[in-house]
Amino acid sequence: MKKSLKELYKGSNVPVIRTILGSLFYVAGTLVIATQADSMAELSVGNFDSIKRIFVYALMCVLGYFCMYLSIIADLGFVDLANGIRKIVWKKTMNLPYRYFDREGPNHVISRITSDPEYSYQPFKLLQMSCTLIAFLLMVFVSDAAVYELAFVLVLGFVITMVLMFVAAKYSERGATYTTAKLAELTAFLAERFNRMRFIKAMNSEEKETDEAFEYIDRKYEADKYNAMALTMAQFGQSFITFILFVAAFLFGAFMIKNGSLKSTTSLAIFYAYGGNLALIFRFFAQFPTVFAATKGGSGKLISILREHEEILDDGRIEAGVQGDISLSNISFKYEDRKVLDGVSLRIPKGKVTTIVGPNGSGKSTVLKVIDRIYGDFYGNLFMGEEDSRNVPLKDWREKFGVVGQNAAMFEGSIKDNILYGAIETGPEELNAVIKLVGLEKIIDKHGEGLEFNVGPNGEKLSGGEQQRIAIARAMLKNPEYLILDEATANLDSVTEKEIKNSIMALMKGRTSIVVTHSYEMAKESDYLIVMKDGRVEDQGEPGEVLMRNEFYRDFANAYNKQEGSICF
Ligand SMILES: Nc1ncnc2c1ncn2[C@@H]1O[C@H](COP(=O)(O)OP(=O)(O)OP(=O)(O)O)[C@@H](O)[C@H]1O
Numbered sequence: 001m002k003k004s005l006k007e008l009y010k011g012s013n014v015p016v017i018r019t020i021l022g023s024l025f026y027v028a029g030t031l032v033i034a035t036q037a038d039s040m041a042e043l044s045v046g047n048f049d050s051i052k053r054i055f056v057y058a059l060m061c062v063l064g065y066f067c068m069y070l071s072i073i074a075d076l077g078f079v080d081l082a083n084g085i086r087k088i089v090w091k092k093t094m095n096l097p098y099r100y101f102d103r104e105g106p107n108h109v110i111s112r113i114t115s116d117p118e119y120s121y122q123p124f125k126l127l128q129m130s131c132t133l134i135a136f137l138l139m140v141f142v143s144d145a146a147v148y149e150l151a152f153v154l155v156l157g158f159v160i161t162m163v164l165m166f167v168a169a170k171y172s173e174r175g176a177t178y179t180t181a182k183l184a185e186l187t188a189f190l191a192e193r194f195n196r197m198r199f200i201k202a203m204n205s206e207e208k209e210t211d212e213a214f215e216y217i218d219r220k221y222e223a224d225k226y227n228a229m230a231l232t233m234a235q236f237g238q239s240f241i242t243f244i245l246f247v248a249a250f251l252f253g254a255f256m257i258k259n260g261s262l263k264s265t266t267s268l269a270i271f272y273a274y275g276g277n278l279a280l281i282f283r284f285f286a287q288f289p290t291v292f293a294a295t296k297g298g299s300g301k302l303i304s305i306l307r308e309h310e311e312i313l314d315d316g317r318i319e320a321g322v323q324g325d326i327s328l329s330n331i332s333f334k335y336e337d338r339k340v341l342d343g344v345s346l347r348i349p350k351g352k353v354t355t356i357v358g359p360n361g362s363g364k365s366t367v368l369k370v371i372d373r374i375y376g377d378f379y380g381n382l383f384m385g386e387e388d389s390r391n392v393p394l395k396d397w398r399e400k401f402g403v404v405g406q407n408a409a410m411f412e413g414s415i416k417d418n419i420l421y422g423a424i425e426t427g428p429e430e431l432n433a434v435i436k437l438v439g440l441e442k443i444i445d446k447h448g449e450g451l452e453f454n455v456g457p458n459g460e461k462l463s464g465g466e467q468q469r470i471a472i473a474r475a476m477l478k479n480p481e482y483l484i485l486d487e488a489t490a491n492l493d494s495v496t497e498k499e500i501k502n503s504i505m506a507l508m509k510g511r512t513s514i515v516v517t518h519s520y521e522m523a524k525e526s527d528y529l530i531v532m533k534d535g536r537v538e539d540q541g542e543p544g545e546v547l548m549r550n551e552f553y554r555d556f557a558n559a560y561n562k563q564e565g566s567i568c569f
Pocket residue numbers: 102335336340358359360361362363364365366367
């Protein structure tokens with residue numbers, strides 16, 4: 001546990017000093033108010049003779065409460081810690097391999113950043129209580145309040161509570177783990193559904209989705225119920241014992257005043273403050289095992305994400321300008337346990353346009369993800385020129401590639417921000433030239449705000465074609481050595497496709513381009529063609545040659561010719 005907490009707090013602003021200071025302010029505030037017990041006693045029986053007494057009383061009360069208010073320093077420290085941990089976890093997720101998101105499901109990771117960090121500061125709450133307790137003990141022992149008798153009762157109560165709590169702790173840990181897991185599932189479900197509202201409405205699936213969401217909500221409810229029962233069991237034990245301790249403190253106080261061991265009203269006030277506060281602190285202490293268990297349960301997933309291996313983007317090696325053909329030599333690749341690339345060997349000639357065709361699921365997109373090293377855990381070798389990819393830092397490698405996929409990655413923000421995403425130092429002239437090349441001017445003029453028009457979440461305020469043009473413009477600004485197009489025109493109508501094709505041609509000109517397409521027209525115009533089937537390369541060569549010998553490609557061509565001019569098949 002200690003080691004895990006160390007991992008959790010590594011790099012965070014741990015609020016030890018702030019917690020101690022906050023606790024001291026709280027105790028000081030209580031003490032300042034307790035010193036006014038004599039004045040309060042006088043004032044409460046209507047003795048207003050001394051203006052000075054009233055003034056001092058009022059002043060000290062204000063001072064006391066102000067000091068107590070300053071204990072907020074500790075609470076601010078707690079939220080600061082959670083804030084720091086959120087940033088650390090976000091940074092971590094940014095550096096995790098793409099595999100991680102495949103495995104966990106992207107939406108499940110959301111809770112690691114939203115709710116889980118709240119558990120991180122519970123141990124500091126314990127520190128806060130420990131400091132408050134120590135400060136109270138010191139305060140009482142330097143005053144003349146008789147406390148030894150009381151201490152015996154309190155300690156006895158404390159021991160009983162601790163035993164109770166150790167039992168409750170087991171259930172609390174389970175409860176916290178259970179409830180965080182169900183919250184993560186619910187968050188993931190909702191995030192996915194809110195992103196698919198258009199589809200849900202079109203499919204009339206509101207009712208189905210309502211029922212399904214209810215199942216997730218109910219599962220969270222079951223977890224919360226379990227958690228609530230565990231917590232209530234713990235709290236009941238604590239409350240009951242707090243009550244006993246509280247009553248004990250007051251009875252002892254009254255008894256001691258009566259037999260003369262407590263003399264002044266101030267001593268009595270301190271005694272009560274001690275008794276009352278101590279009971280509350282013991283109550284919190286009794287939560288020690290529960291809080292630790294809940295922290296362990298709640299932060300378990302956080303710690304495990306922090307333990308994940310990161311991608312090393314820049315390993316310090318200097319990339320010595322590698323270039324040339326891209327070749328894959330006997331590459332095999334698995335998703336989970338399923339092999340989807342099986343001994344793939346192929347060549348992407350430099351400066352040429354290479355097309356990859358093949359049936360759905362044959363592994364085309366996966367090959368692309370291996371080529372730009374989105375996945376690094378493949379078997380076999382990937383070369384750029386003569387250089388094995390493992391000798392080239394990942395950041396430099398990816399820098400050389402530009403990708404336009406079937407769905408453009410759009411973020412909420414202006415058209416301009418979306419075009420400039422990832423671009424370094426782009427002047428307005430360059431930006432305007434690119435906008436013209438991809439035919440975006442008309443669309444930009446259509447919206448009053450021009451380039452500042454907000455495209456909405458996932459770019460949903462733009463059409464598929466408009467989004468695609470933005471993706472192409474991005475790739476143009478990046479000016480990559482190698483261009484990857486994965487069904488980049490699949491979302492477009494034939495007129496738009498023809499228009500965009502010109503932009504794509506401009507983008508591909510003189511550039512090594514790898515195009516995955518279901519368009520025969522594109523395939524036949526390419527310099528080099530690769531046919532994939534069931535995770536293997538079935539054929540490769542010049543399109544004319546492949547047409548003579550490969551059955552799939554021949555059927556591909558025939559289907560196109562039969563449709564007389566229809567671009568896709
Ligand atoms: N993240 C993933 N996890 C598990 N399996 C996956 C994942 N991505 C793809 N697959 C599987 O790998 C196989 C190859 O997928 P891939 O996307 O490479 O096919 P493709 O040739 O691009 O197909 P399409 O023409 O439909 O785009 C498919 O059977 C698919 O189900």
